Amino acid sequence: MDRPVVQARGITKLYGQGTGTEVTAVRDVSLEIRKGEFVALIGASGSGKSTLMHILGCLDRPTSGTLLLDDVEVSQIPDEELARIRNRKIGFVFQMFNLLPRASAQENVELPLIYSDRPHIAQLARQALDAVGLAADRTHHHPGELSGGQQQRVAVARAIVNDPEILYADEPTGNLDTRSSYELIALFQKLNQQGRTIVLVTHESDIAEHARRIIRIADGRVTSDSVNERPRDAEQGLKGLPAPEVRSEDK
DSSP, X not given: OOOEEEEEEEEEEEESTTTTOOEEEEEEEEEEEETTOEEEEEOOTTSSHHHHHHHHTTSSOOSEEEEEETTEEOTTSOHHHHHHHHHHHEEEEETTOOOOTTSOHHHHHHGGGTTSOOSOHHHHHHHHHHHXXXXXXXXXXXXXXXXXXXXXXXXXXXXXXXXXXEEEEESTTTTSOHHHHHHHHHXXXXXXXXXXXXXXXXXXXXXXXXXXXXXXXXXXXXXEEEEOSSOOOXXXXXXXXXXXXXXXXXX
């Protein structure tokens, strides 16, 4: 069995400590994520799933408990060192895309590389855009000139351009139509088949069913953690949808 890349032990997250209106967002969560897994964290709004993802992805710190990333305890290390580890090992995709509107698709993907010492950043960005299936004639378009699905592909390319070990996606289909959602999940399945570890946060059961492991969250706790013996194939789902309309600018 592949080694665990993430180990959470007794993770709890409190907000508003000492204010009299304390909220427990995550309650004593322990779990492992192994290299090459495709995991869905599913729960209703307010269940704590996004907070848990932020902690697992080193964007936030737990109030108590420990977090190990590649067997290194990271929950208490200094911010600067944590940022270096996060930038090297983890990529993120969010619902709102978070692209710079005045930068081209390629320039947006180059952003994580600007402060690295890696050469040929333009070439690396183009390779990442090619890996997510964005057409070459779209790489110099600005976000406002791209469809929602294309913008999310740019966001995925930006997330993988540093070749991170783990890709976290927080409600990535929330602003997409049905076809674009299936195309994005098909992309995640392809990246996972290539060896990428993927953690997908969603409130939609039909989206979660594409993952190979499903962790259900309610009231900040893990209520179930099971292997999905028959994950849905997003490519097959696409075949059942009407053909996409061809826009005039695509002709």
